[in-house]
Amino acid sequence: MKHSVLKVHPQDNVIVALSDLSENQEIVYEGLRYILQEAIPAKHKFTTTDLAAGDQVIMYGVLVGKTQVALKAGSLISTSNIKHASTDFKVSEQQTSWTAPDVSAWKQRTFDGFHRADGQVGTANYWLVVPMVFCENRNVEVIQEALLNNLGYGRNENYQFQAKELMSLYQKGAGVNEILNAQFTYTEQVQKNNRLFPNVDGIKFLSHTGGCGGTRQDSQTLCGLLAGYITHPNVAGATVLSLGCQNAQVDILMEEIRKRSSHFDKPLYVLDQQRIGTESDVLEMAIRQTFAGLIQANQDLRKPAPLSKLCIGLECGGSDGFSGISANPAIGYTSDLLVALGASVILAEFPELCGVEQDLSNRCLDKKDAERFVDLMRTYSSRATAAGSGFDMNPSPGNIKDGLITDAIKSAGAAKKAGTSPVVAVLDYPEKVNKAGLNLLCTPGNDVESTTAEVGSGANVVLFTTGLGTPTGNPIAPVVKISSNSRLFSRMNDIIDLDTGPVIEGRETIQQAGERILNYVIEVASGKQEVKAVKHRQDDFIPWKRGVSL
Incomplete structure (x- = not known):
């Protein structure tokens, strides 16, 4: 059954609007009734209880902000009434347990890749x-x-054709209005x-x-x-x-x-x-x-290889209020499937892990990795603050407009890309992935710098989620673009490959979406499916200078 709202975690004191909600509208969810104090746009959140100034705002089960003024139940949270806040973190002995998903359906699956002398297998050449x-x-x-x-x-020659046609029209005496209204028929250039x-x-x-x-x-x-x-x-x-x-x-x-x-x-x-x-x-x-x-x-020729030879980068850019409840957890489940199959995955974008550091530290199998993660996060945060641009300034205007109003809200949703598996290694840019399993790589949150880094560390396919739309690609690794909502996929499907909007609409589970994404990855890795970023030669490459970049 499709709901108009969603409470992401039982401990949350905010609820996400899955569609536009009206002022004074009565919302019934899990047996409780809420009267909205104002209109709540889709992707934004409203409070479930009365909150005093200084109270904690909880989402995804973690602290994501504190109220600046008193709020009644059913109030919209925004940049005007809450500010970024996150819990402190430390290295602890605790490790979260993990139950691997059932991967029997993929045990015998292979992809057709390029086998290198050092044992690595490429998804392209x-x-x-x-x-x-x-x-x-x-x-x-x-x-x-x-x-x-x-x-x-x-590249596609259609745009060269357009320029030549415009030149021809101008030479024949066409004016500004005729040029602006000229129509052309394009053909697919192969x-x-x-x-x-x-x-x-x-x-x-x-x-x-x-x-x-x-x-x-x-x-x-x-x-x-x-x-x-x-x-x-x-x-x-x-x-x-x-x-x-x-x-x-x-x-x-x-x-x-x-x-x-x-x-x-x-x-x-x-x-x-x-x-x-x-x-x-x-x-x-x-x-x-x-x-x-x-x-x-x-x-070099493609030959069958086990799925354990995949190394997948997990990335997001142009995120929205749905990213953390559809696209990100979907590739998080894909990540868990790949880890269970012996593959490697990379979670990067350290400024977008603010507020979930304790969970990731606890998931480190080796205490030294937990210590390194904590040190990298603290050092990065302090350098950002010293430059006058702390992690709290990470959300972009587009993020905020579409519901990600604090860095902790953005981060808690972004971390869902990593699924639930243990962390096997913590790497500093631009170190190489050498272990199967979930690897944490220190990079900026800037999507091109981070994607560039993940591929440099070994990712041979990148899963890239977006709620607002972005053309980002990479010169050598296919970047699979995945939308968090179907409206975006319909509007920008020339640059987006997959849609997890059915999760929001209640037509697909996170697990089903994650399995669908894995099947698509196998096709891409085998050279049987060309992603949009490759088709358009979207060869984004930006090295990270170790100054402050969020």
């Missing part, structure tokens, strides 16, 4: 072109222009069949603004991130462009590569512009070597 410093970005662009369209990896190297999914160019200036720590960290991409199972090999004098030296990159792959044997071409000389010599050599690398990469 890319060649990378990597600049060590921003000074090389222009050379990277020249190589990109030379290779992509000629080899069949270009280039895959025209690829010279059909077993190579693409050539990806990791342009960035780092590598020199800044701190030496930033350069070391950048080298670690780039090494994570070069050694990634979705990558067949790489061309590296170095100016020569930058902080991010090639020998640092090679050291970081060896940390992640002690017997690294992928094709790797490194060009030092200051040693080679002229720009034309560098570009000619880079194009020739990249082409040779593509010949080698094209020899």
Whole structure:
């Protein structure tokens, strides 16, 4: 039966509106009656009891804020009457017990992936072109222009067609109104069949603004991130462009590569512009070597692999008031299924774990990991506060408008992405995942920086939930976009892959949605299903400088 409201946890003193509710409307839920003091928009919350100023607001069973004024039962909570608050946390000996879900239906399932010499299995097969410093970005662009369209990896040509048609109309005398109202018929542009190297999914160019200036720590960290991409199972090999004098030296990159792959044997071409000389010599050599690398990469073929070879990043962006009760817990159940199957999953975005630190600390199997998690959270929080931008400033205007009015509310819902399994490791950016199970990775809450980091740490597929809509993708790993509500999925289904709106509507359980998502992941990992971000070449790549970023 579909309800108009939902109480997420028995201890909560707020209730979520699943649809727009009117002032003075009577709500009956679990045998109790509530008279609404004002209109409650869908995704927002109202109080279940009278609250005095300074009282705690509880949601998801945790402290998410404190009232600033007295509120009657049935009142809308908003930024004007509650402020962010969360409980303190510490390392304890307590560990939560875990009952793994039944995975008998998936025990014999496999995906078709690219098997690498180090035992990793990729869900795609890319060649990378990597600049060590921003000074090389222009050379990277020249190589990109030379290779992509000629080899069949270009973008959709419909927009080029539109520009040419507009030029033609203008040359024929069309004015502003005719241009604005012009209609065009687009056709789906499919280039895959025209690829010279059909077993190579693409050539990806990791342009960035780092590598020199800044701190030496930033350069070391950048080298670690780039090494994570070069050694990634979705990558067949790489061309590296170095100016020569930058902080991010090639020998640092090679050291970081060896940390992640002690017997690294992928094709790797490194060009030092200051040693080679002229720009034309560098570009000619880079194009020739990249082409040779593509010949080698094209020899790789997909073969069956167990689901334990999957490493899944858990991400959210453009969240709304439904994210924590539909999309996030749905991929949380998917996460639990994968952990039970021996796979790895990554939960990141540390500013969005504010208020649930104790639960995650308690879930750490090793006390040292619990101590590291607590230390990373406290250090990150203190640095943010010192910069005048604490975790309480994390929710975006879009988050707040759609019901996530404190960081603790946002965080408690975001943490649902991790399901209920134990934490096997706590990693600092940009360390690599080396253990099967749930891994915590310190990253910002910024969705592109965090997705970039998760893939750099080994995620070969990313599950990305959204309530407001976002095109975010990644150069080398498929990013599966999952909407928290059906209205969003209908409005923006050109960039969103799956919908968990049926959970809100009472037509599907969290478990059913999680199982549906896992089946979709297997298709994506096998190359049988192309996600929207890959289709649109949404190659977002933003390294994290260890300054404050929320």
